[in-house]
Amino acid sequence: MKGKSGSQVRSLDVARLAGVSRSAVSRAYTPGAYISDETRARVLHAAETLGYSPNAMARSLITRRTGIVGVVSTDLDNPFYAALLQKLGTALQKAGLAPLVLFGDENSTDHHITQMMSYRVDALVMTNATLSSRMAVRFAAQDKPIIAINRLMAQDEITSITCDNRSGMQSVVDHLADLGCRRIAFVAGHPDSSSSRDREDGFLRQMAARGLSPAGIVTGHYTHDGGAAAARQILGGDTLPDAIACANDMMAFAVMDVARKEFGLRIPRQVKVTGFDNSGLADWSSHALTSVDQNVDEMIALAVEHIGAAVRLEPRAPHHIEVPARLVIRASSVDQAQGGEGDVPC
Amino acid sequence: MKGKSGSQVRSLDVARLAGVSRSAVSRAYTPGAYISDETRARVLHAAETLGYSPNAMARSLITRRTGIVGVVSTDLDNPFYAALLQKLGTALQKAGLAPLVLFGDENSTDHHITQMMSYRVDALVMTNATLSSRMAVRFAAQDKPIIAINRLMAQDEITSITCDNRSGMQSVVDHLADLGCRRIAFVAGHPDSSSSRDREDGFLRQMAARGLSPAGIVTGHYTHDGGAAAARQILGGDTLPDAIACANDMMAFAVMDVARKEFGLRIPRQVKVTGFDNSGLADWSSHALTSVDQNVDEMIALAVEHIGAAVRLEPRAPHHIEVPARLVIRASSVDQAQGGEGDVPC
DNA sequence: CAATATGGTGCACTCGTGTGCATAAGGGAA
DNA sequence: TTCCCTTATGCACACGAGTGCACCATATTG
Structure with a gap:
């Protein structure tokens, strides 16, 4: 037990405790991987006692997916957008994704987008703000979707979801x-x-x-x-x-x-x-x-579905969707x- | 030019274009590092033309800091919490941090906290929700602060910031x-x-x-x-x-x-x-x-200051702060x- | 001139994980 | 028995970046 305070628990520690290789630990967390039920149980048990959870950062390095979705929002004073953000966040986490939220005044967004890009977010959702064409092109070049909810944007790379x-x-x-x-x-x-x-x-x-x-x-x-x-x-x-x-x-x-x-x-x-x-x-x-x-719920469902497809590497062409209003x-x-x-x- | 569409631009690519080593690229992005102005300029120029931005995930692996702060929030229907979240987010990004937001009903938070922990967030801010003691202990064991805004929590590991x-x-x-x-x-x-x-x-x-x-x-x-x-x-x-x-x-x-x-x-x-x-x-x-x-602004300023200290590896003991009400x-x-x-x- | 400080650069190791590949064990069919 | 297929496991390489250390070039001092 060399675990100093502050030192991370790594998969290697779990592997040692469970008496298996590091690969087995990785596979225990991968649904559908070749691993026996017994080994998986032993790994998960060891992980539990050590307080281990896989490092999503390291994982993203190799899988090339972060599970993080950048959400650019402004004006939460407007209760409509506050509700929109909450619903979007809930829907995302239900899909196994997590929203990295960015609040920006209209002009500073570009700078913040670069910050999100360094976190290699899997998708970008704009609920209110705009995005310069240069940024849109650069982001879309990574084959990652940009979705504008409630705003039709000029750039070809962007999927817009609005109501009618x-x-x-x-x-x-x-x-x-x-x-x-x-x-x-x-x-x-x-x-x-x-x-x-x-x-x-x-x-x-x-x-x-x-x-x-x-x-x-x-x-x-x-x-x-x-x-x-x-x-x-x-x-x-x-x-x-x-x-x-x-x-x-x-x-x-x-x-x-x-x-x-x-x-x-x-x-x-x-x-x-x-x-x-x-x-x-x-x-x-x-x-x-x-x-x-x-019809916010439907707009969000469409957005999350679109993002999910991209994460599963089934990219869709950007397009404009209109949901009916009531x-x-x-x-x-x-x-x-x-x-x-x-x-x-x- | 082997850059296939979809392939990431790495620091190595920038280094080659600038005619320097990969270390120089890294140092160009590190304030106060030993690098000549001329080399830095050449690196940044090359980065610009390639559309490069450093991979924050890979960086976090070695620096053991992600720059991400987990924010657990509920009830954005309440305009007070909506405003709080926006102000908090803005203050965080001004400090070079980014909020990973989690919306949770009271009971499911624990499950989502584990998700945040795998992203190795540098700190946890709870604006409304609660946190089980087991999770608090596990998180605090990483020497990372937990801050409850507007709610006094029983656990010793948690810093509470409330008004009077x-x-x-x-x-x-x-x-x-x-x-x-x-x-x-x-x-x-x-x-x-x-x-x-x-x-x-x-x-x-x-x-x-x-x-x-x-x-x-x-x-x-x-x-x-x-x-x-x-x-x-x-x-x-x-x-x-x-x-x-x-x-x-x-x-x-x-x-x-x-x-x-x-x-x-x-x-x-x-x-x-x-x-x-x-x-x-x-x-x-x-x-x-x-x-x-x-006095939300002051509560947030205190919270961000506390987080900043932890990120700079100057941890403070958890405590309870009360700001005056008006x-x-x-x-x-x-x-x-x-x-x-x-x-x-x- | 020699000795020393100073700023700049690159090598090589490290962070924690996923996964292709080789291998082994076991079971069923011919 | 032999052959092949299925399942389980481990090895070793990669992902992309930060940084200690050694080294070098140049300026400064005695």
Whole structure:
């Protein structure tokens, strides 16, 4: 027993204790390897008493797979992305992978991506941030997938998974128009992001299809503060809109708060408000926000499946997947809406 | 140029291109190593053209440090923990470390910890979850620190960093009592968690000190739904309390919503509500929640500093640190409170 | 000039593991 | 018996990088 404190337990130690070779120890941890049940049991027992667990770093050196997935995220203030990250992390670990998370402001990501690349992550998932083309090419050259959730990216190397933003927003317009709204304003997200553009596009199209013209379009940058500023601009104008459709929930919450507190408006009676994301808070009775569910679970399942395929060395060509969106109607657009019963597929 | 697609770029490739030995490449990436500026420049240039970045896995094998910190988190639905995770992640990467995040329900953590241990993480940070003693011992045997943020843990091997939960809650009681409240109810968190017990203790002590007796104590399990149920129980009783102090913000939001929507109460006129965490949502005008700021930034700074010391092989003995808490007064307890100006140290 | 310090470089060993290959033992079929 | 197939095991090489040590070139000092 030469085990000094701080010294690692190696497979050799286990092998000696179990009276087998080091190979046997390795095989005991490899499902389907040629090893007798008895030997495996003896190895695992020895490992247990020594407190051994195989060194994933050393293993990755030879297998050329780390089991680590780089996740680039920003803006966990937005509860939608917080929930997304948690679900993604849970799904990954269920698939035997572990998320190495990176929080980055838009411009510093490239530097951090290099850091992730030195950890030789098996895949890269971007939930919000962007990625320079140079980095995308360099990463994809390793035959490892890059997946953008909730954002369509220009680079060919990237698989994008989004919900059907256009028809999601179209169903919002239909819903509001069906309720008799004629002057509908729109609070857009970030001009750079595809999701915002698609949602705005869906809004404009369906407004035109219903013979309506927008009662103002303002950018709220997807943030709470931006949404509040947008609300002040919209509600401070000459004529009041009868509905405000927002490109995400965060801005919708701010719009509701400003409308109520600063303009004394009743929701939905005087003005209806809708969001997009169907984040957890949308269900709180303080806002009871009509929103569009993005079907996060399915987006994540697709992402993890795609990653799993790459890890098993069955790479797939990058492509764009769209999952259907679903309108969820609550009291911010309809008086006394019954929670949950108002679900409408679009 | 034998570089097949998919093959890694190794330091040897860079060395050949730069016309130096492999050692020089290694030293080019090691600050303070004996290497001439000229050679370093040539190496870095060659690395750039080949798209090389050192393999952190291989490096960790020899340095016995991975630069990865395991972070065990749960319940990102709670915006406080979401913000905590983001700030922690940002602070870690600023210190050259990367967070490997693990989401676990209370009971499965042990299994996932073994997974993290095979990645040889340099430290373990628990933001919410617990850890079995067996695992704590096994991990601490590697001379690597375990840090619990926001939770005091029984094991000797663990460094706990919390805010001063007792005096934080005491200042809430003082604040409410000063406003003339006589019947104050308390919504506790999770019975198992030290933070909840400490906050309840502070509540009870200061109530006694002010000569008041609690108008009901109900457990809300730190969740939104639990808070709503607690509110219904408290407000459905015979006599209405004039204030409800909650052990965290999430429950306070639910309490406010139930009080307003289901009992038609005006806040703060008929009943005052306070929270604990001072999460971002507390500042939204929809709730404008009086709360206790936990000083997350300082807790995180301390945690990262502790980890950094361990990585530099200057280990510190585990200990318990308490940072001061700060009462933040908003409109949920005081009519027309000016945002931010009501800060009161406790 | 000789003696010594200083900065720079490469060799070779090491970290802990997976796996192809050779080998051995055992069992069944001809 | 002989031949072949299956299962189990160990040897030895590789994965990619850090670093102690020896060595060399050059500048500095006496």
